[in-house]
Amino acid sequence: MPPVFSHGDLRLYLLNLLDEGPRHGYDLMQALSDRTGGTYTPSAGTIYPRLAKLEEEGLVTKSVDGRKTIYEITDAGRAEVAARAGDLEGIEAGLADSVRLIADGVRAGVREAMKSLRADLAAASTAPVSPPEEAPRADGDGRSDAREQVRRAEALIAEFRGDVRTDLRTHVAKGGELAASVIDDLAAALDDAARAVRRATKG
Structure with missing residues (x-):
């Protein structure tokens, strides 16, 4: 089976998930597994470096809540999600194919x-x-x-x-x-x- 996410798509999809609301890392991993029908379950080693890069680019911020680190999208991140709505539609179609x-x-x-x-x-x-x-x-x-x-x-x-x-x-x-x-x-x-x-x- 080909990769669920093409190059750069995972980065955008993470932003899209955070645009729905703040999440911690494990929640993002679970959401990705759920929305791909179990065809893709990312590891912490895949997710956290990308979150760190998004934070570095000013697209997300993080805060500590007890033992959890919560990630939240910034206005710049929302602007990128809005600007790439067409790309997101293509990603969603690919995920639907995976579930089918x-x-x-x-x-x-x-x-x-x-x-x-x-x-x-x-x-x-x-x-x-x-x-x-x-x-x-x-x-x-x-x-x-x-x-x-x-x-x-x-x-x-x-x-x-x-x-x-x-x-x-x-x-x-x-x-x-x-x-x-x-x-x-x-x-x-x-x-x-x-x-x-x-x-x-x-x-």
């Missing part, structure tokens, strides 16, 4: 997981039952094999549930957006899988 890419990735991940689950369920429903002489059954009526397949299905479902739940929660926790269509796709895929199970177990 994240959402597309989540959607693709859900589809792949459901495709794998459906394939496993289909394989389980069509697997030949071994004859008694090759795989003796303790109860003599095939229930041992059936119970084994049920355990396998339960393990697959539990693994899928855990993976998808973790992926979705992590994505949202990082500030990413989650389109309703992603969950619609998940619901449809789950319905398809459930129908496949019902067909395989009819009769």
Whole structure:
């Protein structure tokens, strides 16, 4: 994936964030992560030197509040933000594209997981039952094999549930957006899988 911010864009975007109100360094880092859908989480070593440069240029000032250093935009900084409004629109469009890419990735991940689950369920429903002489059954009526397949299905479902739940929660926790269509796709895929199970177990 190309860099989220091109050369000089991060400097301008920091000014834009400060134009919304005073912030401390960690708050700025969190805001950048949130607004890029988690695609860009800057380090302190990236943010603070740029803030120091902006202060040196007279575009921001800083003050100490307890253990926090608060940065605030100056009139000169506001003038630069206003003068470069067009550049900011381009940056915002790029950030929106990054968030869309994240959402597309989540959607693709859900589809792949459901495709794998459906394939496993289909394989389980069509697997030949071994004859008694090759795989003796303790109860003599095939229930041992059936119970084994049920355990396998339960393990697959539990693994899928855990993976998808973790992926979705992590994505949202990082500030990413989650389109309703992603969950619609998940619901449809789950319905398809459930129908496949019902067909395989009819009769």
